[in-house]
Amino acid sequence: MDRPDALSRVRRALARSPVVALVGPRQAGKTTLARELLDASAPGYFDLEDPVSLARLGEPMTTLAPLRGLVVIDEVQRRPELFPTLRVLADRKPRAARFLILGSASPELLRQSSESLAGRLEVVTLPPFTLEEVGAAALDRLWLRGGFPRSYLARSAADSLSWRREFVRTFLERDVPQFGGAIAPQALHRFWTMLAHHHGGIWKASDPARSLGVSEPTVRRYLDLLSGLFMVRQLQPWHANLGKRQVKAPKVYVRDSGLLHDLLGIRSESELLGHPRSGASFEGFAIEQVLAIVPHDEAYFWATHAGAELDLLLQIGPKRLGIEIKRSDAPTLTPSMRTALADLDLERLIVLYPGERSYSLAEGVDVMPVREVTRLRGKRRYSGRRRSS
Numbered sequence: 001m002d003r004p005d006a007l008s009r010v011r012r013a014l015a016r017s018p019v020v021a022l023v024g025p026r027q028a029g030k031t032t033l034a035r036e037l038l039d040a041s042a043p044g045y046f047d048l049e050d051p052v053s054l055a056r057l058g059e060p061m062t063t064l065a066p067l068r069g070l071v072v073i074d075e076v077q078r079r080p081e082l083f084p085t086l087r088v089l090a091d092r093k094p095r096a097a098r099f100l101i102l103g104s105a106s107p108e109l110l111r112q113s114s115e116s117l118a119g120r121l122e123v124v125t126l127p128p129f130t131l132e133e134v135g136a137a138a139l140d141r142l143w144l145r146g147g148f149p150r151s152y153l154a155r156s157a158a159d160s161l162s163w164r165r166e167f168v169r170t171f172l173e174r175d176v177p178q179f180g181g182a183i184a185p186q187a188l189h190r191f192w193t194m195l196a197h198h199h200g201g202i203w204k205a206s207d208p209a210r211s212l213g214v215s216e217p218t219v220r221r222y223l224d225l226l227s228g229l230f231m232v233r234q235l236q237p238w239h240a241n242l243g244k245r246q247v248k249a250p251k252v253y254v255r256d257s258g259l260l261h262d263l264l265g266i267r268s269e270s271e272l273l274g275h276p277r278s279g280a281s282f283e284g285f286a287i288e289q290v291l292a293i294v295p296h297d298e299a300y301f302w303a304t305h306a307g308a309e310l311d312l313l314l315q316i317g318p319k320r321l322g323i324e325i326k327r328s329d330a331p332t333l334t335p336s337m338r339t340a341l342a343d344l345d346l347e348r349l350i351v352l353y354p355g356e357r358s359y360s361l362a363e364g365v366d367v368m369p370v371r372e373v374t375r376l377r378g379k380r381r382y383s384g385r386r387r388s389s
Contacts, residue, residue, distance in 0.1 A: 146258020196263035
């Protein structure tokens with residue numbers, strides 16, 4: 001499946017920066033995208049899961065210095081000692097090569113990259129397939145199976161589920177040890193499953209710590225590890241001096257809906273629609289689509305202890321766009337929405353739902369089918385009317 005927007009973002013980044021990190025979860029399509037830019041047989045292509053590439057980089061400066069044009073290093077987290085070498089090569093004048101490094105961990109986990117390449121590195125995040133890429137007609141399939149290419153494109157629902165189960169197993173047994181130290185796969189799987197049942201809820205470390213028989217700092221480490229490997233999203237709270245008690249703990253979501261459904265034991269669309277966590281699953285799915293498709297500077301949720309809340313608050317330049325997600329046939333204006341409009345100085349509030357038509361609820365509040373979320377893709381040109389306070 002072609003991914004022209006992602007390819008364009010990488011090309012623009014390479015035109016600006018000497019080193020570009022293309023990061024995202026394993027199996028999201030980073031290698032496929034990189035091979036559209038440079039053939040895997042080219043001298044400048046290195047796959048650090050290939051023993052031949054590892055041997056070629058035994059003396060990295062000797063190997064990399066003569067190369068010209070684009071150089072690709074895949075699975076760079078396996079050789080973090082390469083980053084000081086890349087810093088030296090990136091600083092050459094004139095610049096002989098640009099480097100595209102691919103990694104399955106966030107820059108926060110790849111600390112050496114951020115330290116060694118400060119001021120030289122631009123990060124592009126590649127999520128699994130999005131609604132914009134697969135098309136609005138495929139919404140139900142994307143929600144059930146998730147966006148990992150091999151899960152989404154599998155020939156049958158059973159093949160998709162089998163791939164996801166194997167992905168979870170290999171992720172815990174092979175990928176996590178690179179960053180998580182001696183965490184037993186069984187313990188982390190139990191924790192991940194607990195998060196799935198708490199998907200969309202406010203994070204509280206005490207409950208999983210008590211269930212697992214470990215300390216609260218340990219479960220926080222588990223959470224940060226899964227977040228850094230793009231499996232879990234910690235959506236941070238927005239809080240300001242409003243004269244109200246506001247929630248200050250993050251919400252947690254399993255980022256890929258297909259993996260969420262595997263962890264919850266959901267095997268089919270009928271099971272998904274009848275599951276008690278169906279609404280939470282749809283909320284997380286819609287949030288991931290918005291964050292992947294709509295350009296923004298910061299993303300938060302907002303909630304007060306009195307019960308008012310907003311599922312997603314996007315800061316887009318000087319403006320704030322509110323997103324509320326309702327898995328209902330015909331959403332209506334709620335007191336919580338009125339409170340968010342009054343307190344957060346929103347440019348507009350969009351209510352996403354699984355229906356078919358758009359309509360207005362009030363001044364500044366519109367209902368929109370989630371399959372049309374690409375309409376919000378304005379590259380900082382969102383043009384809703386500003387509400388008077």
